[in-house]
Amino acid sequence: MHPSTSVIFFTVASGAGYGLLAALALLAVIGLIVPGGGLPLLGLLLALGLITAGLLSSTLHLGHPERAWRAFSQWRSSWLSREGVASVATYLPAVLLAALFVRADVPRGLVVAVAVLAFAGAVATVVCTAMIYRSLKPIGAWHNRHTVPGYLIIGAATGFAVAYALFAGTGSSAAWVAGIGAIVALSAGFLQKRAYWRFLDTEDGPASPESATGLGGIGRVRLLDPPHTGPNFVMREMGYAVARRHAEALRRIVLVAGFVVPAWAIALGLGLAGGLAVGLGTVAAVSALLGAVVERWLFFAEARHTAMLYYGATRS
Amino acid sequence: MTSLPSAPPARKLGLVIDLDTCVGCHACAVNCKEWNTGGHSAPLTDTDAYGMNPSGVWFNRIHSFEAGDGPAGRTVNFPRSCLHCDEADCVTVCPTGASYKRTEDGIVLVNPDTCIGCKLCSWACPYGAREYDEDEGVMKKCTLCVDRIENQNLPEEDRVPACVSTCPAHARHFGDLADPASAVSKLVAERGGFDLMPELGYRPVNKYLPPRPRAVLPAAPAAEAQEPGLPGFLGWVDRILSR
Ligand code: SF4
Ligand code: SF4
Numbered sequence: 001m002h003p004s005t006s007v008i009f010f011t012v013a014s015g016a017g018y019g020l021l022a023a024l025a026l027l028a029v030i031g032l033i034v035p036g037g038g039l040p041l042l043g044l045l046l047a048l049g050l051i052t053a054g055l056l057s058s059t060l061h062l063g064h065p066e067r068a069w070r071a072f073s074q075w076r077s078s079w080l081s082r083e084g085v086a087s088v089a090t091y092l093p094a095v096l097l098a099a100l101f102v103r104a105d106v107p108r109g110l111v112v113a114v115a116v117l118a119f120a121g122a123v124a125t126v127v128c129t130a131m132i133y134r135s136l137k138p139i140g141a142w143h144n145r146h147t148v149p150g151y152l153i154i155g156a157a158t159g160f161a162v163a164y165a166l167f168a169g170t171g172s173s174a175a176w177v178a179g180i181g182a183i184v185a186l187s188a189g190f191l192q193k194r195a196y197w198r199f200l201d202t203e204d205g206p207a208s209p210e211s212a213t214g215l216g217g218i219g220r221v222r223l224l225d226p227p228h229t230g231p232n233f234v235m236r237e238m239g240y241a242v243a244r245r246h247a248e249a250l251r252r253i254v255l256v257a258g259f260v261v262p263a264w265a266i267a268l269g270l271g272l273a274g275g276l277a278v279g280l281g282t283v284a285a286v287s288a289l290l291g292a293v294v295e296r297w298l299f300f301a302e303a304r305h306t307a308m309l310y311y312g313a314t315r316s
Numbered sequence: 317m318t319s320l321p322s323a324p325p326a327r328k329l330g331l332v333i334d335l336d337t338c339v340g341c342h343a344c345a346v347n348c349k350e351w352n353t354g355g356h357s358a359p360l361t362d363t364d365a366y367g368m369n370p371s372g373v374w375f376n377r378i379h380s381f382e383a384g385d386g387p388a389g390r391t392v393n394f395p396r397s398c399l400h401c402d403e404a405d406c407v408t409v410c411p412t413g414a415s416y417k418r419t420e421d422g423i424v425l426v427n428p429d430t431c432i433g434c435k436l437c438s439w440a441c442p443y444g445a446r447e448y449d450e451d452e453g454v455m456k457k458c459t460l461c462v463d464r465i466e467n468q469n470l471p472e473e474d475r476v477p478a479c480v481s482t483c484p485a486h487a488r489h490f491g492d493l494a495d496p497a498s499a500v501s502k503l504v505a506e507r508g509g510f511d512l513m514p515e516l517g518y519r520p521v522n523k524y525l526p527p528r529p530r531a532v533l534p535a536a537p538a539a540e541a542q543e544p545g546l547p548g549f550l551g552w553v554d555r556i557l558s559r
Contacts, residue, residue: 001439062432062433062434062453063431063432063433063434063435063448063452063453063454064431064432064433064453064454065432067412067430067431067432068432070411070412070413070414070430070432071411071412071432071434072411073411073412073413074318074319074410074411074412074413076318076319077318077319077320077407077408077409077410078318078408078409078410078411078436079409080409080410080411080434080436081411081412084411132409132436135405135409135440136405136409136439136440137405137440137442137516137517137518138439138440138441138442138516139439206442206513206515206516207442207513207515207516209381211512211513211514211515212512212513213381213383213392213394213512214510214511214512214524214526215335215381215383215392215526215527216383217526218383218384218388218389218390218392218527219383219384219385219388219389220383220384220385221381221382221383222381222382223379223380223381223382224380224381224382224391225340225379225380226379227342227345227374227377227378227379227396228374228377230369230370230371231371232371232372232374232377232447233371233373233438233447233448233450234438234444234446234447237435237438237439237448238439238444305439305442305444306442306443306513306516307441307442307443307444308444310379310394310396310443310444311379311444
């Protein structure tokens, strides 16, 4: 599948934004961050910024952005529609939580209630995003049990890494909880991606040239003549294929930049406070986000679509 | 509404494509383009039409495959268009309701006035039957010529999809596949019509008829020379023409 910049940016930015929102909501529920401006407020605004930038990027790349509101209508059947509904619904508690954090004199019960809603909204939206891909039967690389955990774990890993970077300088309990949360999510991401790639390297794809044409009874089927000499929409959209060698190198980059470097940077920073801790936290967050971008690029580039069986692909 | 019809459509209009007789002439694809660039989903935009990299929207494309090896191998021309599936995920994934399956006859259509151009439906179609119009920013696909098959302004015999009306080899048949007594259903039953990629569960309405087994020819008569020649004037003409 063609790795389009807008979709990669959208899923990474909004994933990290919802991850950060979830991390802050969790800290607020435990009581490790309390209203009254400062870093928690900055974090909530950053989360809202990442989410909004992602949603805007995906909306502006529609053929008709001015009709985007129509996408809220088909939540009964469409995960894309559900994602739209969930993302807008999550704005309510997220913005409210940010508003509550502006002032110091807010009842704790209210903060906890709003934070729980924000956490649930963040998780639900990321699940909807993942389900858009998970539900596509023609794409074996996505239509499997690895897709939803993959999106949730990477959202959490990037979000908690950013949250750690935010609080690292304080050396507070909030920094500890965010940091340990990030290390747990990063380790899970390392294992999850390796399991996913093992699966990807062994699966056979949902269909074959023989079943796509129904000519398997005669024998092995291969394309003799394509319908036209130039590429068309389907070939451009579904026909992207990354070379095996490149994929191997990029997978290593994902593991190292996406998980190993940030986990170690955070582990080193946890005992520290001040400038050095902030530096290590920033390295962790930036590295995790870069790793997530490469991971998302591969998620598309390594995915094969059954439609290409009609254009000469020997497997799906 | 992008939920599929709750009860199966009373009629299932669709095509039956004969892979035995298709000669791969592309006439159906050309007539499809011709009709539909002025039809329900018009226009079928072309970009760089006269340049080095022409590209455009087609509802119907003709592939040619080789199947089998050696003497058993054969070339099969393979027209491919939307199959108007019963379990059309291209419809259910659509966030706007622009994609829908008609309850009365099962035809799958896109409303160009509400499509936002998110392209998700094209990802959900295993058959590559949907093509995005970059110029208009909306998705396009085969309409089964809804603007012909019910068009009271056309003579009765022309109320079939453009591809069917133009096929010189009679490789394309149109009808109601929900009615076991229809000509197309009988054809499917007689010839062992099949679904493409049945394992994906989309349950296409369109069916394909397999190439017939190759006829086993009797060995060529060895003594051609002994054939009695034609008598008289005809014999003379035959000898002149065979020189
Ligand atoms: S062939 Fe593709 S576009 Fe047509 S109904 Fe089936 S899934 Fe939808
Ligand atoms: S491209 Fe149009 S028809 Fe297809 S899913 Fe998106 S809104 Fe629906």
